[in-house]
Amino acid sequence: MYLVAHIDQAICSETACRLCTQYCPEANTILYDNAAKTAFVAVDRCKGCEICVGICDDLAKHHAIKMVMITDLENQFEMSREGFRPDHWDGKHS
Amino acid sequence: MSVKNISITPGWEKYMTKEYQDLVERGPYGKQKKVSEMGSFKEVLEEHPMCAGCAMTLFIRLTMVGLPNPEHTVLIGTAGCGRLALTQTSIPFIYGNYGDTNAVASGLKRGLEVRFKDQAKDVVVMAGDGGLADIGFSAVMHSWFRKERFTTIMLDNEVYGNTGGQESGMTERGALLKMAPKGKMFEKMDMMGLAQTAGVAYIARLTPTNPTRVASVVRKAVMIAREVGPTFIQAYTSCNIEYAIPTPKVLDDAREIEAKRYGFTEIISDEAKAYLDSIDTSKKVKK
Numbered sequence: 001m002y003l004v005a006h007i008d009q010a011i012c013s014e015t016a017c018r019l020c021t022q023y024c025p026e027a028n029t030i031l032y033d034n035a036a037k038t039a040f041v042a043v044d045r046c047k048g049c050e051i052c053v054g055i056c057d058d059l060a061k062h063h064a065i066k067m068v069m070i071t072d073l074e075n076q077f078e079m080s081r082e083g084f085r086p087d088h089w090d091g092k093h094s
Numbered sequence: 095m096s097v098k099n100i101s102i103t104p105g106w107e108k109y110m111t112k113e114y115q116d117l118v119e120r121g122p123y124g125k126q127k128k129v130s131e132m133g134s135f136k137e138v139l140e141e142h143p144m145c146a147g148c149a150m151t152l153f154i155r156l157t158m159v160g161l162p163n164p165e166h167t168v169l170i171g172t173a174g175c176g177r178l179a180l181t182q183t184s185i186p187f188i189y190g191n192y193g194d195t196n197a198v199a200s201g202l203k204r205g206l207e208v209r210f211k212d213q214a215k216d217v218v219v220m221a222g223d224g225g226l227a228d229i230g231f232s233a234v235m236h237s238w239f240r241k242e243r244f245t246t247i248m249l250d251n252e253v254y255g256n257t258g259g260q261e262s263g264m265t266e267r268g269a270l271l272k273m274a275p276k277g278k279m280f281e282k283m284d285m286m287g288l289a290q291t292a293g294v295a296y297i298a299r300l301t302p303t304n305p306t307r308v309a310s311v312v313r314k315a316v317m318i319a320r321e322v323g324p325t326f327i328q329a330y331t332s333c334n335i336e337y338a339i340p341t342p343k344v345l346d347d348a349r350e351i352e353a354k355r356y357g358f359t360e361i362i363s364d365e366a367k368a369y370l371d372s373i374d375t376s377k378k379v380k381k
Contacts, residue, residue: 021133022132028137047146047147051152051341051345083113
């Protein structure tokens with residue numbers, strides 16, 4: 001199994017920094033839910049480089065992103081299954 | 095090469111992939127997207143096979159956001175890492191032979207100017223340091239001396255990353271690499287200086303440590319290339335494999351190199367500056 005980035009939405013939704021969405025090297029991998037005001041990860045696109053962890057810890061100082069085993073995630077978002085549909089997100093994804 | 099070409103013929107939507115439908119409906123077309131909006135719109139770049147945590151990938155992703163009109167742009171690349179991502183964009187991509195990227199771009203840009211008199215078409219060359227400074231060097235220099243109106247973006251990872259770590263002209267003196275075990279014996283080529291000598295209208299050197307700056311520099315370079323003359327961007331995009339940088343440290347390395355020897359530099363000709371000011375004021379008048 002492998003590690004993917006996971007964003008703690010309780011911490012993230014209290015900020016509006018959006019830095020991880022800008023520094024992720026993969027396209028449309030860290031997405032931003034404008035309704036729930038939080039970033040979340042499309043786990044099928046995450047390559048596990050941990051750049052976002054460094055950005056969130058050192059640059060933004062929010063400490064909201066951790067690397068977790070993909071098998072430990074529940075209700076994760078997969079881009080290949082759901083597509084890019086911001087109208088349907090609404091904070092439904094972990 | 096226009097939004098019309100990208101949009102789906104009515105009735106055929108269900109046969110197109112989900113990613114393509116998303117791109118047409120929620121892509122960055124029509125209105126210039128900002129870096130701060132990333133994650134809320136479908137990007138022209140799709141999934142690609144580049145290494146995890148690659149700074150070059152980050153730079154390419156930001157470049158695609160910076161392009162003023164992705165639907166009227168043609169990309170030209172060559173062998174190297176960059177084309178692995180560039181071929182996964184919804185922008186026409188021409189795979190030039192090694193060494194002829196800027197020659198192909200010259201002809202293409204001239205052809206597009208004849209064919210599309212009413213619509214500006216942007217030609218952007220994106221290739222590595224090997225493709226532009228070593229193998230494509232003569233074509234690059236000649237296109238600059240001829241004042242061909244397109245943008246050249248060098249993805250400078252300071253190594254031949256794709257073929258096992260040979261030194262390139264842009265490698266730092268003394269750098270130890272798999273295929274340069276004694277360390278490089280010569281200085282890094284001064285492409286900025288050469289560009290200045292050749293009279294390039296806009297020259298910029300930067301690292302991907304500031305996403306907004308990357309997008310704005312790309313936008314400026316492409317706009318100036320439309321009207322004024324050749325533009326050149328030299329971007330430090332470290333190779334975390336050949337330089338053995340752990341992926342969580344990629345941006346720390348970029349910041350360190352930026353502070354040491356790769357600071358943001360912009361050299362802009364008077365004519366290009368006047369043009370940029372003129373398009374800024376025209377925007378203000380419209381408001």
